[in-house]
Amino acid sequence: MQLEARPYTHPDVTALVSAVQLEYRQIYGEGDATVVDPTEFEPPAGLLVVGYVDGQPVAMGGWRRRPPGGPVPGSAPAEIKRMYVVPGARGRGLSRQVLSALEESAAAAGVDVLVLESGEPQIAAVTLYRSSGYTTAPRYGAYAHEPDAVYLQKRLSPSPTLTA
Numbered sequence: 001m002q003l004e005a006r007p008y009t010h011p012d013v014t015a016l017v018s019a020v021q022l023e024y025r026q027i028y029g030e031g032d033a034t035v036v037d038p039t040e041f042e043p044p045a046g047l048l049v050v051g052y053v054d055g056q057p058v059a060m061g062g063w064r065r066r067p068p069g070g071p072v073p074g075s076a077p078a079e080i081k082r083m084y085v086v087p088g089a090r091g092r093g094l095s096r097q098v099l100s101a102l103e104e105s106a107a108a109a110g111v112d113v114l115v116l117e118s119g120e121p122q123i124a125a126v127t128l129y130r131s132s133g134y135t136t137a138p139r140y141g142a143y144a145h146e147p148d149a150v151y152l153q154k155r156l157s158p159s160p161t162l163t164a
Helices: 011-028 094-108 124-133
Strands: 004-005 045-052 057-066 077-085 112-117 149-155
Touching: 004 094, 004 149, 011 045, 011 077, 045 077, 045 094, 057 094, 077 094, 077 149, 094 112, 094 124, 124 149
Parallel strands: 077 112
Antiparallel strands: 004 045, 045 057, 057 077, 112 149
């Protein structure tokens, strides 16, 4: 899989966001109500990547900075958002590749904690995050009062600095 940084307004991102919103409606009866500003995913505020296999967009994921303080831990936190792999490409480790790339880029940008929200019905997603070192996080945002919402966090190691 080839990962490419893309703006949130890119046609491939738009198509994948529509697909994930449809999946959310099938699972939860509605799409994700979290407010998303496309500029939040533009470096240095964040990053959104699309994964391509044979030139086809099959995966995506992004991170966006969150304000420190309040329920989100860390002095320079960010949130994982819009993780998705199309159904026909699942089971090949693509989501783990996207997540790893997001963690590396966030650490390089000075992020110290990544947080995310998911849901108990999304068993594969929650399993991916937990197996990648994410632990229970404080609740925040649009779904903080939903009983099946899952909040996770991971402390990032600082990106090594290069010396001359």
